[in-house]
Structures are given as C-alpha cells and as structure tokens.
Amino acid sequence: MFADKSMSHTKTTEILNNLEPFHSAYYEADTFPGPSLYFHLRALDCRNCCDAFAEASYATLASWGMHRMGTGGSKMKYFDSYKVSMNRLWPKIQRAAQFDPFQMDADKWLHLKGLFFGIDVMASGTSLVGNSKVMAHALPHLIPPVDREYTLNYLYGNGNIQNDKEKEWEKLKEIVTTFFLPITREESFKEKYVAWSQEQHDFPWDTSPLKVVDNLLIGAVKIEKQGEQDAGGTGGQAAVPQL
Secondary structure (H helix, E strand, C coil): CCCCCCHHHHHHHHHHHCHHHHHHHHHHHCCCCCHHHHHHHHHHHCCCCHHHHHHHHHHHHHHCCCCCCCCCCCCECCHHHHHHHHHHHHHHHHHHCCCCCCCCCHHHHHHHHHHHHHCCCECCCCCHHHHHHHHHHHCCCCCCCCCHHHHHHHHHCCCCCCCCHHHHHHHHHHHHHHHHHHHHHCHHHHHHHHHHHCCCCCCCCCCCHHHHHHHHHHHHHHHHHHHHHHCCCCCCCCCCCCC
C-alpha cells in the first residue's frame, strides 16, 4: 500500500499536468513494437469468444515478457491449464464486462477479486503482473496492465511484490481506484483521449482510457530515466515539463 497517502495524488497530478509530453515520450520510445502490439490488439478483438481470447491473451503475455526461457525469470503455466481456468471464469467475465467503472460497489469489486483469484496462468509465485494483464485484455475498461518496471516503480518507488494473492489483489485495487480511475474522470484527460483516439494509426496503443493512462505513466518513467542518463547516471531526476 502507499506509504504516503498523498503519493497517489501527487502522481495523478503529475500525469494530468503533463499529458502531451508523457504521451509523446511513450510513442517516441517505440519500446513495444511487433508481436507485443499485434497480440495485444488480437486479444482485445477476441473478447467475445473464450477459446480465441485464451489463445490470444496467452500469446500476449508471452510477448510481453511473462515467460522467460531458461531457468530464471517469470514462468507461465501450460496453455491447457490457463484455458481451463478461463473456461470456468468466462460467464463471470462476461458479467463483469457490463460493469460501469464509475458505478462500482463492494459486490462488484468482490466479483473482480474472484476473477483475479481464479485466473491460472502464472507458474511463478507472483500473480499481480500476469493476472492484471489478462484482466486488462478481458476487461480493459475496468483493469489496467500492471508491471514492476513501470507501474510499481512509478507509484511506489520500487518493483517489489509480496507473493500473497490477497495482498496482491488489494494492491491492484488500490492502483485502480486511487490512480487510474481518478485520471480518467478528469475533463482534461477525456479531451486528450478523444483527440488521440481519432489518430489511431499514429497511436495504436491507445486502446482504452486505462491503457492510455498506462502509456502516460510509461512516458513519465522514460522521461525520468532520460534525465538520469543526461545527469551522468547519478540518480538525479528529470525536470518534468509543466503545461
């Protein structure tokens, strides 16, 4: 959880004050081309068919670095295990697809928690990253993709995850409710999202409001890392441009 309750507000404000610079930094970096984008779009297109979605989302996770060859790194389970879990959850996923992100109550969050606990895709001990990415493709209006390098480092200052599914779910819920959704409510964000959506050829990763916030967050990290490099690797932070 956030060590400082003002941290999420500070990060939210930083994103909203720098929508164009962070968005530009994301696309200028061109970090995720090729299979990463192809399977991302494919998984989103397959949300009405469980078998097709299971296959496309499984490929997306692999292309997004969730399965590392060799003895170290993240590992995914065999596809058949993942597909069984998706078949079991599919009716509940379809129900959650009808949820309004701004009309969530305790029962609806409990419903999403059941999905998070039910997804069986990671062989590694950590569920937060892999399961959030599955949910981000099945329910892109409700859950964003979360990772260590960008999301957790930007919001918490480190990429640490305690391997406890209950705590991992609570962290995901906190990230969504205190950072991602508040940004998407703001009129300044809505205006930019509409404008960027009309240029889909130039901004193919802008596939939902929550994914756009994810892109902005990544852009913020890219600017910060560039600032550190320009400072000679001494750890100094980039001067964040203000609109």
